[in-house]
Amino acid sequence: MATYGIQEIHTSQLANNLSRATLIGLTLLTATASSAMGGSSFAKEAAITLDQARA
Numbered sequence: 001m002a003t004y005g006i007q008e009i010h011t012s013q014l015a016n017n018l019s020r021a022t023l024i025g026l027t028l029l030t031a032t033a034s035s036a037m038g039g040s041s042f043a044k045e046a047a048i049t050l051d052q053a054r055a
Contacts, residue, residue, distance in 0.1 A: 043050075
């Protein structure tokens with residue numbers, strides 16, 4: 001049976017929490033970016049065309 005020091009347990013928990021926070025953050029960032037880039041729902045309300053905006 002292995003024994004672990006308190007520091008080792010806290011480090012492991014910290015690494016797990018950091019991994020979870022990173023995964024959640026990346027998921028939210030991806031969802032936000034994809035919805036922001038969508039724009040097609042506003043195309044019919046636009047005052048200028050996409051080609052005019054690019055020019």
